Amino acid sequence: MGEFFAGWFPAGWEFLGYTVAALIQxxxxxxxxxxxxxVFIWAERKVSARIQDRLGPTRTGGAFGWLQSLAxxxxxxxxxxxxxxxxxxxxxxxxxxxxxxxxxxxFMALPFASGWxxxxxxxGLFFLIAVLGLEVFGVILAGYSSGSKWSLxxxxxxxxQVVSYEVPLGICVIVPLMxxxxxxxVAIGDQQRGxxxxxxxxxxxxxxxxxxxxFTCAVASVNRAPFxxxxxxxxxxxxxxxEYSGMRWSLFxxxxxxxMILVSALAAILFFGGWNGPIPIFSALMDWFPNYLGNxxxxxxxxxxxxxxxxxxKASIGVIAxxxxxxxxxxxxxxxxxxxxxxxxxxxxxxxxxxxxxxxALGVPFFNDLLPAQDRALVREGWFKxxxxxxxxxxxxxxxxxxxxxxxx
Amino acid sequence: xxxxxxxxxxxxxxxxxxxxxxxALCACGFAVIVAxxxxxxxxxxxxxxxxxxxxxxxxxxxxxxxxxxxLMIYVGGTVVLLIFGVMLTAxxxxxxxxxxxxxxILGLLVGGTLxxxxxxLVFLIPEWQSSNYxxxxxxxxxxxxxxxxxxxxxxxxxxxxQRRRLELMAVxxxxxxxxxxxxxxxxxxxxxxxxxxxEQTGLAGYLLPFEIVSVHLLVVxxxxxxxxxxxxxxxxxxxx
Numbered sequence: 001m002g003e004f005f006a007g008w009f010p011a012g013w014e015f016l017g018y019t020v021a022a023l024i025q026x027x028x029x030x031x032x033x034x035x036x037x038x039v040f041i042w043a044e045r046k047v048s049a050r051i052q053d054r055l056g057p058t059r060t061g062g063a064f065g066w067l068q069s070l071a072x073x074x075x076x077x078x079x080x081x082x083x084x085x086x087x088x089x090x091x092x093x094x095x096x097x098x099x100x101x102x103x104x105x106x107f108m109a110l111p112f113a114s115g116w117x118x119x120x121x122x123x124g125l126f127f128l129i130a131v132l133g134l135e136v137f138g139v140i141l142a143g144y145s146s147g148s149k150w151s152l153x154x155x156x157x158x159x160x161q162v163v164s165y166e167v168p169l170g171i172c173v174i175v176p177l178m179x180x181x182x183x184x185x186v187a188i189g190d191q192q193r194g195x196x197x198x199x200x201x202x203x204x205x206x207x208x209x210x211x212x213x214x215f216t217c218a219v220a221s222v223n224r225a226p227f228x229x230x231x232x233x234x235x236x237x238x239x240x241x242x243e244y245s246g247m248r249w250s251l252f253x254x255x256x257x258x259x260m261i262l263v264s265a266l267a268a269i270l271f272f273g274g275w276n277g278p279i280p281i282f283s284a285l286m287d288w289f290p291n292y293l294g295n296x297x298x299x300x301x302x303x304x305x306x307x308x309x310x311x312x313x314k315a316s317i318g319v320i321a322x323x324x325x326x327x328x329x330x331x332x333x334x335x336x337x338x339x340x341x342x343x344x345x346x347x348x349x350x351x352x353x354x355x356x357x358x359x360x361a362l363g364v365p366f367f368n369d370l371l372p373a374q375d376r377a378l379v380r381e382g383w384f385k386x387x388x389x390x391x392x393x394x395x396x397x398x399x400x401x402x403x404x405x406x407x408x409x
Numbered sequence: 410x411x412x413x414x415x416x417x418x419x420x421x422x423x424x425x426x427x428x429x430x431x432x433a434l435c436a437c438g439f440a441v442i443v444a445x446x447x448x449x450x451x452x453x454x455x456x457x458x459x460x461x462x463x464x465x466x467x468x469x470x471x472x473x474x475x476x477x478x479x480l481m482i483y484v485g486g487t488v489v490l491l492i493f494g495v496m497l498t499a500x501x502x503x504x505x506x507x508x509x510x511x512x513x514i515l516g517l518l519v520g521g522t523l524x525x526x527x528x529x530l531v532f533l534i535p536e537w538q539s540s541n542y543x544x545x546x547x548x549x550x551x552x553x554x555x556x557x558x559x560x561x562x563x564x565x566x567x568x569x570x571q572r573r574r575l576e577l578m579a580v581x582x583x584x585x586x587x588x589x590x591x592x593x594x595x596x597x598x599x600x601x602x603x604x605x606x607x608e609q610t611g612l613a614g615y616l617l618p619f620e621i622v623s624v625h626l627l628v629v630x631x632x633x634x635x636x637x638x639x640x641x642x643x644x645x646x647x648x649x
Binding site for chain 2 (some may be wrong): 015018066090094121123126129131133136137141143144158159205
């Protein structure tokens with residue numbers, strides 16, 4: 001995108017083009033969180049209402065109450081911004097922004113379709129996991145600076161929970177990484193091209209188990225029920241959020257919904273084929289009409305838009321499942337939370353890690369072909385492939401090849 | 410990232426340099442705040458921002474793996490532990506700390522020595538003083554491609570080896586720094602895949618920084634154990 005905009009500006013001012021591209025990307029990413037929160041806050045009310053045999057919002061904005069989130073937003077904006085007397089003023093005001101920034105910056109490295117990523121890192125997965133662990137920092141700050149015992153208790157519980165669930169989460173994430181042989185999220189997604197049997201979740205029985213462990217840990221690490229005892233209304237009067245009101249309160253919830261979308265999208269990329277649909281329509285079309293569609297920019301853009309839709313749909317299913325879990329299961333006690341993590345999630349994930357390792361090392365046949373070995377090597381070697389492409393383009397631009405000259409004559 | 414660097418080397422504003430100064434100012438400014446503030450929790454907060462800005466510098470330099478490592482180990486791990494320690498141990502008397510004159514002198518001595526060593530090191534290596542790493546790599550790439558072109562014009566075919574070299578140079582010009590995790594893993598045990606092309610073999614790899622990281626973690630653990638142990642003096646009879 002940067003090159004495209006750079007062409008609009010005179011020589012020496014191309015950086016303006018890159019700035020425009022960066023601003024557009026930042027705008028789109030903010031809207032993934034903002035619009036996502038807008039939709040999912042409404043959806044949460046509807047889902048919880050259906051689960052409890054109620055109707056949920058019906059008045060604001062027509063029959064389905066779809067403007068309820070907007071009304072909530074206006075209400076929160078107009079609330080008074082309170083701060084306790086004992087609070088540390090600077091840290092109290094900073095904490096929501098720290099939490100939100102941690103959630104937001106993880107989206108930088110999240111690919112939304114093949115190559116549609118703001119920052120293409122070849123260690124994208126590692127970066128995402130590292131940034132996801134920073135959210136606890138905003139929580140600790142909020143809890144400590146509030147100057148209230150409820151907040152401090154909530155923050156301690158939350159921090160203990162998130163830090164301990166990072167261990168099984170990390171082990172779970174290693175499994176797809178090990179099968180694909182790369183930490184590049186774009187490459188991991190691209191390796192699952194083809195029929196839906198190529199999705200990593202169908203790779204072998206162990207990774208099927210790993211997905212459920214991942215989902216449990218993800219729910220716990222974004223602090224959703226049944227693991228939400230850090231902000232338990234009945235015991236801790238909302239935990240680390242106790243003293244916050246109005247816009248600062250809603251920033252925390254934006255961060256929470258952002259993290260929910262993030263971990264669901266990550267699950268979709270790691271286990272459910274990412275932006276690849278269940279049936280490879282676009283690559284089949286490409287195979288049938290290679291001469292006509294090979295160089296069509298609009299065709300690849302359409303394919304990527306379709307991929308974006310696929311990924312968002314898979315991520316939404318993940319978020320809805322989290323809501324379903326929230327309104328179905330009872331809240332766990334603090335000892336049950338830690339038992340769940342250390343006694344069940346870690347050993348299961350570790351055994352599955354070993355299992356996948358032996359499965360791959362012993363050459364047990366896969367239920368899927370992922371990609372033919374040669375193609376997989378190509379995707380894995382994407383780094384050299386990009387160099388190959390550039391070398392080709394360079395040679396072509398410097399010396400027109402003989403057959404092209406022939407065409408000119 | 411590539412075209413950004415390539416474009417900005419001749420642009421009206423070198424955007425890369427601007428970002429470097431902004432982030433470096435952030436890192437240094439918050440480090441100064443750590444030294445100046447008396448409140449221990451604000452100190453920890455400023456320390457975290459400073460360390461996060463340092464990882465931003467690493468990202469700017471193209472060392473993504475080390476940058477993410479910095480985020481995970483320092484910002485995500487050590488400092489959270491530190492805050493836990495502060496929150497669990499800091500009572501009213503310890504929340505605001507006063508620095509004694511002797512500590513000031515000692516600190517200035519250690520810090521000044523380190524600064525002198527680092528400044529000397531910065532001006533020791535000529536490439537670190539120039540910001541045209543990218544344009545040099547681009548120029549080398551174009552020159553080599555021209556050479557291959559003239560070779561082709563003379564009627565000689567380009568060999569696979571030459572082509573491979575061109576590809577490697579294109580990658581070097583596009584990525585700037587070694588980033589592949591495989592290469593970093595090799596570099597950890599001393600094989601610098603990125604240095605093969607430039608014939609600068611014999612470099613030690615990244616084992617030393619990793620050792621420093623692990624020793625740092627060990628020191629943190631020892632400190633935590635010491636803090637936890639110090640309170641039990643009254644129980645034992647013969648323990649001082």
